[in-house]
Amino acid sequence: MVSSKVSAPIQVDTTKINVDSVVIPSIRDTFAQDARLDIPNISAPEDKVGVQMREGINKNADWSPAIHYDVRRPNYVIIHHTAQRSLAQTVRTFQLEHTKVSAHYVIGRDGQVVQMLNDYLRSWHAGRSKWGTITDMNSVSLGIELDNNGREPFSEAQIQSLLTLLETLKTKYRIPFTNFIGHSDIAPARKNDPSVLFPWKRLAARGFGVWYDESNLQPVPANFNYVDALRIIGYDVSNLPRTIAAFKRKFIPQDPSAVLSEYDRRVLYNLYQRYY
Numbered sequence: 001m002v003s004s005k006v007s008a009p010i011q012v013d014t015t016k017i018n019v020d021s022v023v024i025p026s027i028r029d030t031f032a033q034d035a036r037l038d039i040p041n042i043s044a045p046e047d048k049v050g051v052q053m054r055e056g057i058n059k060n061a062d063w064s065p066a067i068h069y070d071v072r073r074p075n076y077v078i079i080h081h082t083a084q085r086s087l088a089q090t091v092r093t094f095q096l097e098h099t100k101v102s103a104h105y106v107i108g109r110d111g112q113v114v115q116m117l118n119d120y121l122r123s124w125h126a127g128r129s130k131w132g133t134i135t136d137m138n139s140v141s142l143g144i145e146l147d148n149n150g151r152e153p154f155s156e157a158q159i160q161s162l163l164t165l166l167e168t169l170k171t172k173y174r175i176p177f178t179n180f181i182g183h184s185d186i187a188p189a190r191k192n193d194p195s196v197l198f199p200w201k202r203l204a205a206r207g208f209g210v211w212y213d214e215s216n217l218q219p220v221p222a223n224f225n226y227v228d229a230l231r232i233i234g235y236d237v238s239n240l241p242r243t244i245a246a247f248k249r250k251f252i253p254q255d256p257s258a259v260l261s262e263y264d265r266r267v268l269y270n271l272y273q274r275y276y
C-alpha cells in the first residue's frame with residue numbers, strides 16, 4: 001500500500017496497452033547478465049513463457065509501469081522419488097510430450113545432479129496438492145526427484161548430493177526450514193513418495209524439515225485435537241486415514257499404518273509444540 005500526504009488526486013500517466021505489441025525479454029537475455037549461466041537451447045518453452053507473460057497484462061486496466069520488481073522466488077522444496085529405473089529414464093520421461101510432468105532437479109543413485117528447469121520457472125511436479133491454504137504448490141516450490149524405485153534404500157552419494165543442493169537452494173532463496181517437505185505431505189491421498197526409507201530425520205538435523213524430540217515425548221493433554229494439529233502443520237485432512245498414513249510414513253516409518261497410537265500422538269504433539 002502506498003500512502004501519500006498530498007490531498008490532490010494522484011496523477012497517473014496511463015496508457016491503454018496493446019498487449020500484442022509487448023516485447024518480453026527472453027529467458028536467455030534475462031539471465032545472460034549472470035555470466036556463469038550457459039543456458040542451453042530452450043526456445044520452445046521460452047516461447048510458451050513469452051505468451052504467458054503477455055497474458056499477465058490485463059487489457060481492461062490502464063498501464064503505468066512500475067520500475068521496482070524482480071521475479072518471484074521459490075519458497076518450498078518438494079522431495080520425490082521417481083519410482084523409475086534410472087536417471088536416464090526419468091530425464092527422458094520429463095522430455096516426452098505426452099507425460100506432462102517435470103521437475104527442477106533429478107538426482108541419480110551415484111549422486112549426479114541434473115537440472116532440467118530454471119529455478120524461477122514453474123515445473124509440473126506437485127500435481128493436485130495442498131499444504132496449509134496453498135493449493136498451487138507448483139507455483140511456489142522447487143521439485144527434486146530422487147532416482148529410486150520406491151522399495152530400495154537411498155544411496156549415500158545421492159543423499160550427500162541432495163544435502164548439498166538443499167543447502168544451496170535454502171541460502172539462495174531464503175527458504176524456511178519448515179518448507180522442505182515431501183510429495184506425500186502435500187498429496188497424501190495420491191502419493192507415497194519419498195518412501196519410508198527416506199532419511200527425514202537426517203535432513204532435519206541439517207536444517208531441512210522438522211523432527212521431534214525423541215527423548216522428551218510428553219503425554220498428550222486430554223484436550224489435544226490431533227486433526228487440528230495435523231491441519232495446522234499443513235496437512236490436508238479431508239482424507240484423514242491417508243493423511244495419518246503419510247504423517248507416519250515420514251515420522252514413524254517403522255509403523256506405517258493409518259491409525260495414530262498413543263506413541264504417534266505424542267510424536268505429533270511434540271512436533272506441534274516445537275514448531276507450530
Ligand SMILES: [Zn+2]
Pocket residue numbers: 079080081125183191193
Ligand atoms: Zn512425487
